[in-house]
Amino acid sequence: MPELPEVETIRKQLAAKITGLTITGATIYLEKVIAAPAPVRFGETIRGRAILGVNRRGKFLLFDLSGGYRLVVHLRMSGQLVYETADGPLPRHTHLVFHLDRGRLRLTDLRQFGRVWLVPAAGAEVKELRKLGPEPLSSAFTEEYFLARLQKSRRRIKALLLDQEVVAGIGNIYADEALYAAGVHPARRASDLSVREGKALYRAIRDVLREGIAHRGTSIRDYVDAVGEEGSHQHFLKVHNRAGRPCPECGTRIEKVKLGGRGTYFCPRCQPL
């Protein structure tokens, strides 16, 4: 569930804590979390490299390393990336530990879906990274672009919001919240939205993501930030994970349906079909 606000929270914290530190080694407990290169080569290549900066693209974390290398991390559903200076026992489901010259950075992931790549910084070998659409909070994501994408798709609007090629970083939580804020039913066809609705949704996307960042992310199930603490945005959600509770606007019970295989929450009155 780490979406853009959660990953951005982790990025900020790690940038402050580990920029300038050196990776002295890596311990791999579950080989499949290393997407590239092969695990042995991964360990050899990362050893001794300094962390020059921590960036983010969509839901990907990008660590710029010395010697022209880049470490790419995607937490997928339940991944946690935690920096700690303690050296006690590792929590269950810890699959990878980076040892730093001060402290350690561990990847802990209940569902084992998270992935890590170590690639030349100049190259483009992480396929999913290449295909990402614009950053929603950057000037590259314009209203004109978004309206044009809406116009040429017959997909359900929720599916479009979750498509990382359209815009990078939105996941299930913020998609539901943005659609609610814009008053748009999640099952509407994208091209059926009016220009007015499209504009409202464009604005809502940016608003809900900024709010999520301001609250250091949403902790519903597994998410913790880079120091192991929960975010607080779960207390501010208006519809997501709130089936049966009253809509904050009109009091109607929030409904939950399955859309594209995902739990989808909305207010049937504020978001009519």
Place this chain on the structure above:
DNA sequence: TGTAGACCAAT
């Protein structure tokens, strides 16, 4: 072009 299944393991 768009939608369903596979991957996981705790709840």
Place this chain on the structure above:
DNA sequence: ATTGGTCTACA
């Protein structure tokens, strides 16, 4: 049985 981000498979 449910949970979901992304890739793969298929219509």
